[in-house]
Amino acid sequence: MMKAQTNPEQNCSAVIITADEIKRERTAAETPKASFGCRLKDWVRRAFSKAGPFEKEDPKRAHYRRLIEQASELLEEGKIDDAVQTAQQALSLGSSWPEAYRLIGLAQESMSRSLDAIRYYRAAIAIDPTFTQAYRDLDRITKSQ
Numbered sequence: 242m243m244k245a246q247t248n249p250e251q252n253c254s255a256v257i258i259t260a261d262e263i264k265r266e267r268t269a270a271e272t273p274k275a276s277f278g279c280r281l282k283d284w285v286r287r288a289f290s291k292a293g294p295f296e297k298e299d300p301k302r303a304h305y306r307r308l309i310e311q312a313s314e315l316l317e318e319g320k321i322d323d324a325v326q327t328a329q330q331a332l333s334l335g336s337s338w339p340e341a342y343r344l345i346g347l348a349q350e351s352m353s354r355s356l357d358a359i360r361y362y363r364a365a366i367a368i369d370p371t372f373t374q375a376y377r378d379l380d381r382i383t384k385s386q
Contacts, residue, residue, distance in 0.1 A: 301334055301335065302335065302338075304334055305331050305334045305335045305338060305341075308327055308328070308330050308331035308334070308341075309328070309331050309340045309341060309344065311327050312324045312325075312327040312328040312331065312341070312344050313344060315327060316344060316347060316348060316351075321348050321351055321352060324344065324348050325345055325348045325349075328341040328344045328345045328348070329341070329345070332345075337368060338368065339364075339365035339366075339368040339369040339372050339375065340365075342361045342362070342364040342365035342368065342375070343361070343362065343365045343372070343374060343375050343378065345361045346358045346359075346360075346361030346362040346365065346375070346378060347378065349361060350378075350382055355382055355385075355386060358378075358382055359379060359382060359383065362375050362378045362379040362382070363379065366379065
């Protein structure tokens with residue numbers, strides 16, 4: 242029996258979350274969970290893994306984290322407008338954290354708003370130059386134009 246890989250970096254380091262997949266989910270007759278190569282929820286969990294449990298976090302950061310998790314779930318479900326609104330609420334709590342910018346960028350890309358998506362990906366990178374997923378998103382969208 243093969244043992245499942247448990248290292249999330251191995252499983253999700255090249256997260257396959259394309260705007261086309263989000264668009265397909267959004268326009269589907271029913272709205273099942275998106276079948277991404279790696280769920281946004283897994284990416285969010287990894288993004289906050291260094292933060293530790295909620296109770297050890299600054300209350301403002303913990304609320305931001307919850308909003309990001311909610312926005313990622315909404316985006317996976319194809320509820321783009323709700324996801325953007327929730328991510329913008331997160332931005333109002335802490336615009337110095339990059340995750341909300343990336344989620345809004347994914348939402349913009351799924352609505353074929355490439356220039357807006359690029360702007361949000363660049364904002365995430367400006368905040369955190371080590372945010373590799375934002376670089377991948379930016380690279381993917383600029384190559385597709």
